[in-house]
Amino acid sequence: MSEKQRLHPAAIFFTLIKTFKELIFSIGIGFFALKDAGLIYFVIGTCVLIIGAIVFSTLSWYRYTYRIEEEELRIEYGIFVRKKRYISKNRIQSIDLTQSVAHRIFKLVQVKIETAGSGIGTEASLKAVKLQIGESLREELKTLQKTNIETDESIDETVQDKPSQKITAKRLFFAGTTSGSIGIIFVIMSVLFSELGQFIPEGYYENTFHTIISFSIIIIVVLVLASLLLLWFLGIAGTMIKYGNFTITKNEDELFIARGLLEKKQTTIPIRRIQAVGIDESLLRQPFGYVTVYAEIAGGSMEKGEDFSTILFPIMKRTEVDDFLEKFLPEYISERNNLNGLPAQAKTFYIIRSTIVLILAIIAMLFFIPQFIWAPTILLILCMFMGLLRYKDAGFRINEEQLTLRYRVLNRKTVILFHKRIQSFERKQYLLQQKASIATMKTSIVSKYGAGKHYKIKDLAVGDVMELADWYSYRD
Template identity: 75%
Template sequence: MSEKRRLHPAAILFTIVKMFKELIFTIGVGFFAFKEEGMAYFIIGGSALVIIALSFGILSWYRYTYRVEDEELRIEHGIIIRRKRYISKNRIQSIDLTQNVVHRLFKLVKVNIETAGSGMGSEASLKAVKLKTGEALREELKTAKKAATIESADAEQMEQDFPSETITKRRLFVAGTTSGSIGIIFIIFSVVFSDLDQFIPDSYYENTFNTIIGFSIIIITILVLALLLLLWLLGIAGTMIKYGNFTITKHPDELLITRGLLEKKQTTIPLRRIQAVGINESIIRQPFGYVTVYAEVAGGSIQKGEDFSTILFPIMKRTEVDDFLTKLLPEYVSERNKLKGLPAQAKTFYLVRSSMLLMLVAIAMLFLFPQFIWAPIIVLLLCMYIGLLRYKDAGFRIDGERLTLRSRVINRKTIILFHKRIQSFESKQYWLQKRASVATLKASIVSSFGAGTHYKIKDLSVDDAMEIADWYSFRDY
């Protein structure tokens, strides 16, 4: 690794594809703009663009070199302006390996290197190297000193000794079924089709609209149900592709997560960077007893995040969480089912807070559209039920240096964090809370790409808020 190396020639293809992806909208507009008399100009311009992209890809590949020297990863790149980047091994937080379909076809891998200050992207990214080279580079950069070469048989034996968890196909199907991604897919479909209308003749829309109007209510209902079924199946497929072959393995100083059917990803999570462990129970999965376990990890880039958190396991039974944490993160095993809840006077705050807006809407509709008053009333009752759930679920528990908090917006979330990980703590009251002797607390930690993540519990009793404040401010550990 001390000698200068170039990326695999397939990196040229990735560079060209990236360029065309960024210009796809411009190319589409140009095609429709010049599709009649100016088609010759479009072909000439397109050919010139292909030649430029090919030349840029080849030159970028040729000018990009990397090597490991003096405990640093040294990268040199740039066609006209030559840039040099030196990344010390001690600054590296994680090294992730990713394989899309093309990578796997040629037995290549993409290496993403992240440091504490990576920000919105990786500190360095090697688009295409051989799989063995990528694995060797990761092993060399993980240690401050280059380790001795280990025979493959011994390495396999060592790997077997590391505790790990793997998701089953049945659980993966359940995860897709209850993912709730149908709404997101529907929004994407809506956006895509709303942008297509400028390229499709009006006559097609008119004919389609007239055909639909001619259908009976039963046929329209069947079509709507078929569309919802299709979106649901797409959500299942997306989840299974994303989390297929999910495996999490605990190494001495890190967690290694491997997942993906089409695009295989290997994510490294240094144990020292884990700030908190959370348990997410979606409103769809909670009645069936399923949860998602995730971690808040300091440093890294936004590209690595899973909704700004890192999924440790996509779905498991609520009763299996303790065994999972005992195997991989035993210090985060908490008596989360024995939390101290909110006082009785807090219930009113939660009910009013969740339904105040709908009350105003219902009053307005009572005067403006009294015949439709039933609609906001139904939604109002649903919101009040959510408010009641928020009140019942909220709570906390202190175990030595460990703090467990639980709250709900729509999903119920339980977060487990340690005193040393909390960056700031805040307890506040507004005048109505003072009259009811309750307070709101907020604990903040450092999470993905250096930003802060905040955890709130509203309307705790003043005594409980003071207990947590005293725990944070004074300790005898």
């Protein structure tokens, strides 16, 4: 790795595709603007753009080199202006390997290198290298020095001793079934359909509407249910594609996560970067006793499509969480089922806060459209129930240097964090809370992209908030 190396030639293809994605909108505008009188100019211009993109992609690949020298990853790039980037091994936080479908065709991998200050993009990204080279880079950059060379047998023995856990197909299917992604898919399809409507003849909607009206109620119901079933299956497929073959492995002071059926991702998480561990229980999964375990990671890059929280395991039984933490993060085991709850007077605040908007809507509808008063009334009952759930679930527990918080917006979330990870603590109390002897606490940590992650519990007893404030203020 000490000699200059180039990316795999397939990087030319990836750069070309990226360039065309950026130009496709401009090409579309040019086509509609010149399709009548200036079509020949459009064709010539498009050909020039294609040739220019090919030349640019080829030169970018040829001028891009990398090597490892003097405990640094050294990258040189730039067609006309030569740029050099040196990344010390000491600064590297994580090295991730990603394989898209195109990468898998060529048996390649993309290497993403992140440092503590990566900001809105990765510190370095090698678009296309051979899988063996990518793995060698990761291993060489992870350690400052290699003291000895292990035999194949000793490596195999070490791998076998590493704690590891893989998701089963049955659990993955259940995760997709209860993912709640049907709503997201419905919104996306609605937007696409509305945009598609611009290209559909005007009489098509009217004819379709009359055709549907001519059907019986039973057929309409069947069509609606079939559409919902299709969206449900799409949600299941999306979850299984994203988290297929999900495996987490602990290697000394790192967690290694591999996942994905179409696009394979391998993520390395240094344990020292974990700021908090959370347990998420959705409304659909909680009755069945299933949860998702995730972590808040400091640093990282704001790449498009990245999750704000890192999933440590997509789905498991609530009763299996302690065993999972014992295997991978034993210091985060907490007495989360024995929390200090909210005082009785807080219940009224939670119910009012959850229903005030609907109460105002009901009052307005009584004057204007009283015949539809039943709709917000049903929602009001559901919101009252949600307010009671939020009151019931909220709580905290202090255990020496460890703090456990639980709260609910829609999903119930339990967060375990440590005193040294907390960046700030805030106490708020408005007039009505003062009269009820309650207050709101908010604590913050550093999370992904260097941004702050905030945890808030409303309407705690004043004494409990003071206890939390004293605990935070104490320093050894």
